């Protein structure tokens with residue numbers, strides 16, 4: 128089945144970098160999977176209409192108004208974003224985002240027909256205390272269990288950018304527990320130190336619907352390989 132493979136550039140790149148990334152990516156790209164690129168916001172508008180499906184990396188929980196520094200869902204839509212990450216652990220950590228606000232972001236995106244990609248995942252101490260499933264369940268409580276076409280990215284915080292990966296069985300257990308929270312269709316992605324050496328094994332050995340790729344996505348050839356392999 129077609130997988131959803133998302134590149135998360137985080138706060139990396141420049142206009143020139145992304146220009147050459149796009150050229151190299153399309154040289155290599157033969158994937159039948161759905162590829163999405165979460166660019167830093169200013170580049171969405173610049174690289175709209177270049178054949179990429181674009182995602183925002185965050186959105187305001189407010190519709191409009193006196194919220195200096197924030198971007199509304201409508202603005203993201205105007206820039207061509209079809210998807211948007213919300214609840215990424217880096218936003219939870221550095222912007223102190225809490226579940227209630229993340230839920231409001233989810234609703235703002237739905238209102239503008241942008242697909243939210245809700246990122247969830249446990250810190251190391253929760254994993255070590257064998258409380259991952261409860262922790263994920265609590266993070267998902269914000270979404271109505273009757274919501275349709277939900278996309279959840281399971282990203283263990285201790286795995287992001289560290290080269291550490293959960294056991295395959297632990298990924299599958301998390302996927303099952305996420306699916307069990309919803310009555311309707313839900314796509315579950317895995318993110319955390321994905322590269323071209325482990326992508327295929329993650330997608331072959333679990334019934335995951337796709338991958339969210341941070342660091343490795345900055346290399347267009349590596350990301351192209353991941354998109355092809357999974």
Ligand code: PEP
Nearest residue numbers: 287288318319320341342
């Ligand atoms: C991420 O931050 O969404 C991520 C998956 O990062 P990395 O692939 O670098 O672990």
